[in-house]
Amino acid sequence: MGITSAIVLFAVIWFMVLFIVLPIRLTTQGEAGKVEPGTPESAPAAPNLKRKVRIVTLIAVLIWAGVAGVILSGAVTVRDIDIFNRMDPPPADGRGG
Template sequence: MSVTGGLVLFAVIWFITFFIALQIRPGSQAEEGHVVPGTPPGAPANFQLKRKIIWTTMFAVVIWSIIAAVIVSGVFTLRDIDWFGRLDDMPQGQ
C-alpha cells in the first residue's frame, strides 16, 4: 500500500466513523426543554463536536491500523475476493 493509498483509506474510514458518531446521543433542544428562537425543536442542544472528533480519530486509527496491517501483510489479496473470476486473465504481478 502506498502512502497516498494509506491516507485515502484513513480519510474514508475517518469520515464513515464520524458520520456514525454524529448520530450517537444527539439530544435535541425539545428534549432539553429550551428551544432557541429561530431554530427547529429537533436541532441539537449540546452538540459536543470537539469530543466527537477526538473519539472519531481514536476509533479511526484503530480500525485503519487493523485494515492496513491486513493489506500490507498480504493475508488477503484482490484475487481472494474475486468471486466472478475477472482477474483470471491478468498476469500474477498486477
C-alpha cells in the same frame, strides 16, 4: 499501499466512524425544552464536537491500523475477493504479476 491510498483509506474510515458517533448521546433542543428561534426542534442542544472528534479519531486510527495491516501483510488480496473470476490466474512460476 501507497501514502495516498493510506490517507484516502483513513479519511473514508474517519468519516464513516464520524457518522456513526454523531448521533450517540445527542440531546435535541426539543428534548431540552429550549428551542432557539430560527432553528428546528431536532437541532442539537449541545453537540460536544471536540469530544466526539477525539473519540472518532481514536477509533478510526485503530480500525485503519487493522485494515492497513491486513492489506500490507497480503493476507487478503484482490484475487481473494474476485468472486466472478475476472482476473487472470496467478503465474505458474509463483511470482506476482
